[in-house]
Amino acid sequence: MDERTRAKYEARVRIIKAMAHPTRLFLVSELSRGERCVCELTQMVGADVSTVSKHLALLKSVGIVQDRKEGSQVFYSLRCPCILEFSDCVESVLRATAEEQLALAE
Amino acid sequence: MDERTRAKYEARVRIIKAMAHPTRLFLVSELSRGERCVCELTQMVGADVSTVSKHLALLKSVGIVQDRKEGSQVFYSLRCPCILEFSDCVESVLRATAEEQLALAE
DNA sequence: TCAGCATTTGCAATTATAGCCAAATCGCCA
């Protein structure tokens, strides 16, 4: 794998890695319903505000979400609605595995 | 986020995490072209065999790939062709970011 | 200007990952 190829995969990996955390995946799925402010998200997640803020900053840094300030609040929203396709793939892997396990159990 | 919800996201995260590594993303994309044995993949990646073997084992453990032994060789293949949809989403985030950067530069 | 909420940033400790080398397995064939 040459330098150029590796760089290409690393760019994609940054985005995938951003989704590879339970809290961030939850945030993304919550944002797929619509804009939310940090305080709302923090309450839903149930972790420290600073932790949630950092997760959101990471998602933003790779371009998955965008933010909008309104007064002292910050509203985050999805920048790409494609997350659904993304999830579909994950779901189908999960389903395939579950079906296989079921078959083995019989 | 209650226990049950968290467990749901963790199951999905295991799959996403498996893709969140340059070498593994490369392996998956290479396997999307067809079955390959460990020795071929090792050569393409250019890392230690043991390293590649561990990456493949991880991909297998979450159900993304499957293996088939033939003599002393092991052939890996994709278990879910959906990786393409997965990539499409990643690509569109990349593209959106690139376009935005371009617009800012003008 | 000051107090007060919302959010981000700096810091330090804990935990998880990745990589290589060496050693163990496994199947094949002389």
Next chain:
DNA sequence: TGGCGATTTGGCTATAATTGCAAATGCTGA
């Protein structure tokens, strides 16, 4: 059976990620 090539596993070290607390920043309304 013994050796050989292919692959996996164990062990160890180095690096990266995650988290909460405390402090800093920003905005708003009195």
